[in-house]
Amino acid sequence: MAFALCFVTGLVSHFMQHPPGWLADSVPSRPAWGYRLTQGLHVASGIAAVPLLLAKLWTVYPRLYEWPLVRSVRHALERLSVGVLVAGAVFELATGLLNTAQWYPWPFSFVPVHYAVAWLVVGALLLHIAVKAPEIKAHWARRSPGTLALPAQDGPDRRSLLAAVGAAVGVVTLTTVGQSFTPLKEFLLFAPRHPDTGPQELPVNRTADAAGVGGITAVAYRLVVAGPQSYTLTLDELRALPQHEVELPIACVEGWSKSARWTGVRVRDLLERAGAPEHARVRVVSLESRGGYRVSEMGHKHARDPLTLLALRLNGEELDPDHGYPARLIAPDRPGVLQTKWVGGLEVSA
Ligand SMILES: Nc1nc2c(c(=O)[nH]1)N[C@H]1C(S)=C(S)[C@@H](COP(=O)(O)O)O[C@H]1N2
Ligand SMILES: [Mo]
Numbered sequence: 323m324a325f326a327l328c329f330v331t332g333l334v335s336h337f338m339q340h341p342p343g344w345l346a347d348s349v350p351s352r353p354a355w356g357y358r359l360t361q362g363l364h365v366a367s368g369i370a371a372v373p374l375l376l377a378k379l380w381t382v383y384p385r386l387y388e389w390p391l392v393r394s395v396r397h398a399l400e401r402l403s404v405g406v407l408v409a410g411a412v413f414e415l416a417t418g419l420l421n422t423a424q425w426y427p428w429p430f431s432f433v434p435v436h437y438a439v440a441w442l443v444v445g446a447l448l449l450h451i452a453v454k455a456p457e458i459k460a461h462w463a464r465r466s467p468g469t470l471a472l473p474a475q476d477g478p479d480r481r482s483l484l485a486a487v488g489a490a491v492g493v494v495t496l497t498t499v500g501q502s503f504t505p506l507k508e509f510l511l512f513a514p515r516h517p518d519t520g521p522q523e524l525p526v527n528r529t530a531d532a533a534g535v536g537g538i539t540a541v542a543y544r545l546v547v548a549g550p551q552s553y554t555l556t557l558d559e560l561r562a563l564p565q566h567e568v569e570l571p572i573a574c575v576e577g578w579s580k581s582a583r584w585t586g587v588r589v590r591d592l593l594e595r596a597g598a599p600e601h602a603r604v605r606v607v608s609l610e611s612r613g614g615y616r617v618s619e620m621g622h623k624h625a626r627d628p629l630t631l632l633a634l635r636l637n638g639e640e641l642d643p644d645h646g647y648p649a650r651l652i653a654p655d656r657p658g659v660l661q662t663k664w665v666g667g668l669e670v671s672a
Contacts, residue, residue, distance in 0.1 A: 324371040325411070329444050331364035335575060336437055339657050346603065346619070351627040354654035358573035361657070362502035365577030368418045369498050373490035375411055377483065400453050407446035410439050422577045423514040424527070502579040515578035521642035525578055527658070530643035533610040535664045543648050545632070549596030549670030557648050561634060563587045568629045574658035584652045586633035589668065590626050598670040600626070606651050607667035618660040620653065629654045632665060 338357055341349050350356070392398045417428070417436050426432060451458070500507035501515050510516055520526045530536040545555045555563075565585055573579035593604065604620045624630055630653040634641065641647040646663030653661065 324367045324374055325443070325447060327367040328364055328371060329440055331360045331367065332437070332440055334360045335364055335657065336433075338655075339433075339575070339659065341621070347601065347621045347623070349621050349623060351623045351630070351654050351656070354570055354629060356655040357657055358502065358571045358579045361573050361575060361577065362499070362579060365418070365422060365502065366495060366499050368415060369422075370491045370495050371411075372415050372419065373487055373494060375415060377487040377490075379408065381483070403446050403449045403453070406442060407450055410443035410446060413439055414443055424576060498577075501577055502573070504580065513578070515574075515576070517578055517580040521644050522582075522636050522639060524572065524580055524582055524636065524645060525574070526644040527574060527576070528613070528615070528663075530647070530664070533608075533613060533664065535609050536643060538609060538643070538647060538664065540648060543666075545649060545665065546667045547592050547596045547670075548667065549593065549598045549602070551595070551597040553596065557634075560587055560632070560649065564591065565634075566628075566631060568631060568652070568654075570629060570652050570654055572652075572658050572661055573656075579658070583637050584631055584633040585635035585638075586631040586649065586652070588628060589620075589630045589632055589651070589653075590628060592632060592668060593625060593670060596668075596670055598625075602670045605667075605669040605671055606662040606665055607669060608662050609664045609666040615659050615662065618651070618662045620660075624653045624656060627654055632668075 335357075337345060338349060392401065414436065417432060420427065421432055421436070494512065496506065496509050497511035498513040500510040501513040501517060504517050507517055515525050517525060530538075540557045543557045545557075545560060547553055547555070564587070566588055567583060567585045569581060569583050571579050571581040589604070593602065598604075601622045602625065603622060604625045606618045606620060608616045610616045620630075630651070632649050633646075633652045634649055636642070636645055641650060646665070649665045650663040651661050651665055
């Protein structure tokens with residue numbers, strides 16, 4: 323169940339971040355907390371799966387040395403699929419866990435590899451369940467319905483193992499889930515990110531200095547809105563436009579999320595002034611010159627959502643440079659990586 327939940331929420335994350343062309347206009351912008359919930363569940367179920375997987379491997383590892391190693395073609399194939407399942411499961415949990423700590427000690431790109439191996443794991447898991455289905459059925463058929471008593475051969479050992487695994491899952495969940503489920507943040511012990519640590523009490527993944535945009539000044543700043551009727555605004559002109567306030571979370575794919583109060587100009591208003599067609603997509607371009615998150619794309623649902631702002635203020639103060647001064651995107655139900663900071667351009671695409 324942990325793997326199923328992790329897989330499904332992982333797919334949601336993948337398609338919110340990299341929607342294929344035909345899906346780009348169907349990506350929903352509501353509920354505003356949608357991505358925060360699914361990504362919180364993704365990371366929490368992945369973390370809970372670590373003790374579950376370790377316990378599972380501990381109970382089955384003697385079978386690794388089973389003799390004869392291979393009894394038949396069918397048996398060989400089954401062993402092979404279990405090999406893929408174990409290797410893939412360990413790989414997914416290890417890379418996912420290190421990703422929550424922003425640590426990438428490998429030569430490949432995390433996102434496509436983590437995504438591809440997820441399909442391998444799910445395939446191998448389904449195959450494994452199919453192969454074992456007769457045994458699973460026989461095991462559950464042995465119990466008389468309605469009784470919770472475990473069969474004799476599943477005595478105290480099995481019970482204490484289950485209790486210990488349950489306790490381990492409870493402890494790792496309780497001490498990490500506060501990174502996105504903030505009411506439990508007092509219990510954070512093992513989470514790499516505390517949702518309160520950072521300027522303006524909001525975590526930062528990439529600082530302005532790291533992005534090479536530490537020196538943006540109010541005088542030099544320009545926002546270029548490119549569309550049928552392109553125009554350029556200074557920071558003072560942006561500040562003079564109607565300002566709106568929204569309460570929206572930043573939900574990082576790495577697992578932390580935090581809600582904040584943002585004030586700024588509606589992207590919708592900026593697009594209308596540029597004569598953008600109703601269903602136009604938008605490219606949000608940062609002043610950052612390099613980096614994977616320099617540009618993000620938005621379908622029309624996000625672009626036209628009244629909650630989508632080019633934010634100038636955070637919790638009542640001007641944005642900190644690390645949060646995207648002087649202007650950053652904030653939109654509902656959107657992965658943190660797409661909440662582009664240091665925005666210098668909005669480009670209407672056909
Ligand atoms: N231009 C730019 N915008 C960016 C990033 C970046 O590296 N460059 N990082 C993104 C990521 S991964 C997250 S989670 C959010 C974090 O926003 P915050 O640092 O204001 O909390 O910003 C996003 N916007
Ligand atoms: Mo992020």
